Amino acid sequence: xxxxxxxxxxxxxxxxxxxxxxxxxxxxxxxxxxxxxxxxxxxxxxxxxxxxxxxxxxxxxxxxxxxxxxxxxxxxxxxxxxxxxxxxxxxxxxxxxxxxxxxxxxxxxxxxxxxxxxxxxxxxxxxxxxxxxxxxxxxxxxxxxxxxxxxxxxxxxxxxxxxxxxxxxxxxxxxxxxxxxxxxxxxxxxxxxxxxxxxxxxxxxxxxxxxxxxxxxxxxxxxxxxxxxxxxxxxxxxxxxxxxxxxxxxxxxxxxxxxxxxxxxxxxxxxxxxxxxxxxxxxxxxxxxxxxxxxxxxxxxxxxxxxxxxxxxx
Amino acid sequence: xxxxxxxxxxxxxxxxxxxxxxxxxxxxxxxxxxxxxxxxxxxxxxxxxxxxxxxxxxxxxxxxxxxxxxxxxxxxxxxxxxxxxxxxxxxxxxxxxxxxxxxxxxxxxxxxxxxxxxxxxxxxxxxxxxxxxxxxxxxxxxxxxxxxxxxxxxxxxxxxxxxxxxxxxxxxxxxxxxxxxxxxxxxxxxxxxxxxxxxxxxxxxxxxxxxxx
Numbered sequence: 001x002x003x004x005x006x007x008x009x010x011x012x013x014x015x016x017x018x019x020x021x022x023x024x025x026x027x028x029x030x031x032x033x034x035x036x037x038x039x040x041x042x043x044x045x046x047x048x049x050x051x052x053x054x055x056x057x058x059x060x061x062x063x064x065x066x067x068x069x070x071x072x073x074x075x076x077x078x079x080x081x082x083x084x085x086x087x088x089x090x091x092x093x094x095x096x097x098x099x100x101x102x103x104x105x106x107x108x109x110x111x112x113x114x115x116x117x118x119x120x121x122x123x124x125x126x127x128x129x130x131x132x133x134x135x136x137x138x139x140x141x142x143x144x145x146x147x148x149x150x151x152x153x154x155x156x157x158x159x160x161x162x163x164x165x166x167x168x169x170x171x172x173x174x175x176x177x178x179x180x181x182x183x184x185x186x187x188x189x190x191x192x193x194x195x196x197x198x199x200x201x202x203x204x205x206x207x208x209x210x211x212x213x214x215x216x217x218x219x220x221x222x223x224x225x226x227x228x229x230x231x232x233x234x235x236x237x238x239x240x241x242x243x244x245x246x247x248x249x250x251x252x253x254x255x256x257x258x259x260x261x262x263x264x265x266x267x268x269x270x271x272x273x274x275x276x277x278x279x280x281x282x283x284x285x286x287x288x289x290x291x292x293x294x295x296x297x298x299x300x301x302x303x304x305x306x307x308x309x310x311x312x313x314x
Numbered sequence: 315x316x317x318x319x320x321x322x323x324x325x326x327x328x329x330x331x332x333x334x335x336x337x338x339x340x341x342x343x344x345x346x347x348x349x350x351x352x353x354x355x356x357x358x359x360x361x362x363x364x365x366x367x368x369x370x371x372x373x374x375x376x377x378x379x380x381x382x383x384x385x386x387x388x389x390x391x392x393x394x395x396x397x398x399x400x401x402x403x404x405x406x407x408x409x410x411x412x413x414x415x416x417x418x419x420x421x422x423x424x425x426x427x428x429x430x431x432x433x434x435x436x437x438x439x440x441x442x443x444x445x446x447x448x449x450x451x452x453x454x455x456x457x458x459x460x461x462x463x464x465x466x467x468x469x470x471x472x473x474x475x476x477x478x479x480x481x482x483x484x485x486x487x488x489x490x491x492x493x494x495x496x497x498x499x500x501x502x503x504x505x506x507x508x509x510x511x512x513x514x515x516x517x518x519x520x521x522x523x524x525x526x527x
Contacts, residue, residue: 082485092481096481278337
């Protein structure tokens with residue numbers, strides 16, 4: 001309860017205010033224009049309530065709750081990924097080991113063991129996945145089988161756990177709290193998604209990579225980037241140990257990495273010829289559709305904050 | 315006492331494990347009847363099929379009675395106990411006139427207002443492969459033309475816990491609940507309609523079935 005910190009608490013209250021205002025606007029639009037179909041927008045809003053609600057509960061309850069929450073997100077994301085990729089029956093044991101790595105990874109997060117947190121999946125995971133895959137004795141499609149499983153583990157467990165690691169970065173007691181850092185990271189990536197979407201819808205014409213995603217335009221990308229950099233510059237000095245210029249730079253990083261993370265999942269879906277990865281979050285699709293931008297942004301932002309905020313005086 | 319324990323197990327274990335642990339994407343949930351009697355006709359890949367069905371079918375779950383082979387589910391006293399009090403199976407003795415035993419057992423439950431759960435493929439078979447359907451459902455429907463027969467197609471249970479495996483490896487489960495199939499006076503046509511629903515649902519599954527081995 002006391003780990004949240006005053007600053008994170010104020011920002012969280014701001015997020016809730018924003019959410020209430022957005023819901024109010026959507027409802028007003030709905031009554032003003034009953035002819036139009038607002039189903040997807042309303043579903044999206046409902047999902048945002050759930051996401052922000054769960055995150056708030058986690059952050060208010062503290063370290064354990066937050067880490068368990070992100071471990072569960074990793075689990076859901078990995079399960080969704082393994083569900084949509086073609087997997088072979090004999091590889092079930094390999095997938096079992098992939099799942100086992102999730103609790104281990106988050107235990108190292110909980111203890112703030114940065115080295116083990118970093119090497120568990122790249123070093124031990126690499127070995128376990130390869131060994132168990134070899135023991136299946138099946139060589140058909142070996143490279144693609146091991147490649148897809150290992151890559152999925154990096155995207156859903158290694159990447160997302162970096163968000164949780166932000167929680168254990170600051171020493172307790174200061175004005176900058178772990179909850180504040182997590183809030184900063186989630187807020188920036190999700191806000192970047194939404195603002196890229198809104199800029200793109202309003203002004204977007206020239207497409208960036210139509211073969212991957214026809215919805216991504218230069219206006220959306222650059223407009224979203226500008227908005228995110230401003231937000232990062234404003235919130236960063238308050239929620240993180242970064243100075244304003246560095247915070248703005250972290251906003252740039254999130255914007256670019258979030259953009260590519262989004263397209264990353266689009267490529268996966270294009271390759272598999274599917275539209276959504278699931279239906280867990282109505283209006284958004286599956287959980288992978290929501291955390292896609294985090295897959296690249298979370299590790300980069302975590303290391304950026306650690307490097308510029310916590311390594312300077314050591 | 316069993317009733318109370320069933321309730322505890324249902325809400326404290328079955329529902330969380332099925333919905334949080336595995337996750338089910340249900341399409342056509344509104345096609346489940348609010349109350350019995352009814353017949354559920356489900357494709358069969360895994361022991362999880364029954365659990366998933368109980369978790370998704372709503373309040374009517376209390377009335378579901380699965381048709382099951384006596385030689386398998388009464389194999390030992392423990393299984394017999396579980397089968398009778400918790401799974402509440404309709405036991406079918408496969409050694410002597412199984413069709414008659416099936417019709418008698420099901421009629422008794424339908425007359426009592428319960429929901430009979432039938433796996434028309436008979437066995438779990440190869441994971442995620444639909445087998446030929448047996449005709450028992452049609453015979454039963456002929457005797458009860460006014461009772462809704464709801465087809466349900468499940469995908470993912472066979473991947474999660476296939477026949478012969480003891481370790482469940484989670485995948486998301488897809489469930490398709492169809493509109494009740496009407497009895498039109500023809501057994502073959504009736505089973506063909508169920509099969510058609512299974513196949514059509516199978517094509518909607520969002521992942522490449524062909525690559526499964």
